[in-house]
Amino acid sequence: MLALDIRNLTKVYPNFQLKDVSFQLEQGYIMGFIGANGAGKTTTIKSMMNMVRTDSGEVHILGKNMADHEIELKQEIGCAFGDIEFYTRNKLKTLTDVIKRFYKNWDESVYSGYLRRFGLDENKKVAELSTGMKVKFSLALALSHGAKLLILDEPTSGLDPAARDDLLDLFQELVSDGEISILFSTHITSDLEKCADFITFIVDGRIVNSAEKEEFKASYRLLHGDKSKLSEVEDRMISYKVNSFGFTGLIRSSDFDMVFDTVSGIKAATPSLEEIMIYFTRKEADHV
């Protein structure tokens, strides 16, 4: 079954558009949602959750249309935003007491387990928490009502490396029985290298690729060559940089395969997720 089926979402802001965003996530897997600053990740996530009004498109979660089953589906979704602002003068305990009333499957023992695992003290006020602690608190809430789909916007960004590593282990643990699925947005590509099964990549409001992680990387080639060879591939490259050693650039594998026979003296390697993001962002910058 599909945990998530996003079909042709569009949203028009004065200076930005989500353009026909579609992608799917199979139940029991982790998908990393990547894109540069301002590419539209949060807008997509908020559109999925009906937190912003879209202009068109459909969101199906666990086989049901969000537009028709929103209240019921929100019981099944655990959502956490990295930059969430709680009422800062309240104790965690007070906030939890309010939030848990919305969830019929709230499990107090699971919640207490996450408080211990994350080292959170319920008697602290939100104002006393660090950014990372706030993220952990919102995750503890998201994980304690039996959600089948976790939608997390930059959940790791405020965390130190050890806490991030612990969280990524937790993600893998959560999906291991095939019931829970996770979509999380991030800039931290090493997190995705470690734990994502699928990658969806958004550039300027448009999904440019959504695929299984290794397939995703294999659909691009990172080229290195002498400056004299650049003209042979320049037109087809997503972007490139030139230095005294020659050029390095990113190309779609399908485009490279088309010219491969005729170009010698260019080395091609599978890029990392970070390299893919960098060269796409460089292309965007070139157009400014």
Ligand SMILES: Nc1ncnc2c1ncn2[C@@H]1O[C@H](COP(=O)(O)OP(=O)(O)OP(=O)(O)O)[C@@H](O)[C@H]1O
């Ligand atoms: N309420 C709004 N009104 C108008 N424009 C908006 C609104 N919310 C977001 N935008 C614009 O939409 C674009 C995409 O923003 P969004 O927050 O979705 O990007 P993002 O990929 O999540 O970025 P980041 O990685 O920086 O969090 C930005 O140009 C932003 O200014």
